[in-house]
Amino acid sequence: MFVGHYAVGLAAKQFAPRTSLGVLIAAPILLDLLWPIFLLIGWEHVSIVESVNPFLRLQFDSYPLSHGLVAVVGWATLFASVYFGFARQLAGAITVWFLVLSHWLMDYIVHRPDLPLYAGSSRLLGLGLWNRRWATIAVELSLLAAGIAIYAFRTRAKDKIGEFGFWAFVAVIVALYGAVVFGPPPPSINKLAIGALLSLLFVPWAWWFDSHREPRVVGAGTGPVTSSAPD
Numbered sequence: 424m425f426v427g428h429y430a431v432g433l434a435a436k437q438f439a440p441r442t443s444l445g446v447l448i449a450a451p452i453l454l455d456l457l458w459p460i461f462l463l464i465g466w467e468h469v470s471i472v473e474s475v476n477p478f479l480r481l482q483f484d485s486y487p488l489s490h491g492l493v494a495v496v497g498w499a500t501l502f503a504s505v506y507f508g509f510a511r512q513l514a515g516a517i518t519v520w521f522l523v524l525s526h527w528l529m530d531y532i533v534h535r536p537d538l539p540l541y542a543g544s545s546r547l548l549g550l551g552l553w554n555r556r557w558a559t560i561a562v563e564l565s566l567l568a569a570g571i572a573i574y575a576f577r578t579r580a581k582d583k584i585g586e587f588g589f590w591a592f593v594a595v596i597v598a599l600y601g602a603v604v605f606g607p608p609p610p611s612i613n614k615l616a617i618g619a620l621l622s623l624l625f626v627p628w629a630w631w632f633d634s635h636r637e638p639r640v641v642g643a644g645t646g647p648v649t650s651s652a653p654d
């Protein structure tokens with residue numbers, strides 16, 4: 424899953440309107456930010472294999488620290504606790520917890536059985552939607568469209584940065600997805616890991632344009648929205 428994780432972050436604005444989109448994007452992609460670090464350290468392992476299906480070019484040999492369900496619950500709890508410690512927003516912290524966990528659940532739908540429950544567990548899980556390339560693309564783009572719609576409906580641009588920063592963000596995510604689906608396989612594990620780490624840049628970018636947007640008043644006569652405190 425790739426753009427689906429971003430879709431979930433955008434949609435989460437529904438439940439945590441006062442939480443920066445930077446946090447709401449960081450949470451669902453957290454596991455895929457930890458994973459390249461563990462790859463580079465050598466704690467986790469992946470192989471690049473030949474396949475005409477672009478989703479099946481990575482063989483996840485071992486990744487219990489970043490993608491084992493027990494560890495993921497730990498990462499979710501850690502991330503939500505840190506967020507709550509800084510922001511003191513319970514709704515935001517609970518949303519963040521579910522967002523980190525959502526990554527594993529969405530990966531479970533698309534991955535072939537390679538997701539462990541915990542380190543050393545021999546049982547590997549995954550429903551394998553990736554075997555069906557066009558179904559995967561349809562599901563991910565539908566999720567992204569829904570996420571964009573919810574975010575655009577729940578927030579309103581205060582200025583041009585809020586407007587164009589958001590749509591440029593969407594355009595870049597879609598372009599990168601196109602590169603994954605139609606482009607060449609990753610040349611090496613190191614380059615794959617560095618590329619994955621670069622998605623960290625989406626976090627400050629999301630924070631930036633989101634800070635130039637504000638919650639939209641939903642429905643008529645609900646009164647003005649109270650101004651939000653900075654996170």
Ligand SMILES: [Zn+2]
Pocket residue numbers: 454455490526530
């Ligand atoms: Zn993942």
